[in-house]
Amino acid sequence: MTLNTTAETETAKIARGLRERDRELLADLVERCQPRLVRYLLYLTGRREYAEDLAQETWIRVLQRGSQYNGRQRFDPWLFAIARNLAIDYLRKKRKAVQTASLPDDRDEILLVSSTGPSPFEAAARSEDAIRLAGQLQILSPLYREALLLRFQEDLSLPEIAQVLGAPVTTVTSRIYRGLAALRSAFEEGGDSPGV
């Protein structure tokens, strides 16, 4: 009960600060969330340079639309949802610029573009197991990657992930299971199955 009240107070404080465009609160939020935001965008786009730029854009959007945060839910899922929408719009624009064919209507499909360039996952791997997973993560669908990150690194609940993704909880669980199945193959003997 005390924990709930504390959490409510914290989110209400953030909501008020965002409405008033409180500089100190914003600086504090940036300090707390920036590394996690960049990590989330890395998982989503697979490119470090996109992630850093999009993180900046996300904070500007938070400043502009801060009054829309109602303080009833946690701040992190709201922040990630903004970042996700921006990433999709950004990738859509980039794709539009290089191809003349019509783009898919489904926003999530925009994320399914294979990323090129050096893998940010290999550089971030801090254990032997992580190194083995890095290769699989690079070829794994970003949709599964982001679901895995939000569940196991951000420790968001399934409904919170659903809120970020704008998808039903069943879709979220299915993406997590499929992602886990693909990554598990990195540890299976002789398992070098392709990403999903």
Add this chain to the structure above:
Amino acid sequence: MIRLECDKKFRELIDRCFVEEVSAEDRRLMHDHISGCNSCKRYVELTGRTIRGLREFTFTSEPDSSAQVREILAHHTETMRQHNVQSKIWAAFAVALSMSFVGSALVYQLVKRLAVPMHFDTAQVQAGVLVFWLLPSFCSALCLLAARGENRGIA
């Protein structure tokens, strides 16, 4: 075949145990099963290892990334604050201007009635309202736009 069905059922349960909130009964069921099933035990180990592996990625953002974002936000906050003040000033000016004209019209009507017993003609009343009411109130409204600094926009 029976083995496969058993595996499928329990592997779904194992996945659920790692990903979702499951009842104590389901958790016990899984533990009971893996104690006697090597294949599912291995599955649990691999899944646990995968999840632990996922937590062993450390991404560092650019060293000055947060500072840069804070700077950009401070700049945007200031720009938005200035924009907000400008909008308020123009709104206040519009209100003051309309009040100046509406007020002048009302004062003119009132003074016109009072002017009859006091033997003022219409031109005198018009000049009086213009000099002593319309012009001062119009200038006050203009002052809102001309004011400087923090007091700008405050009537």
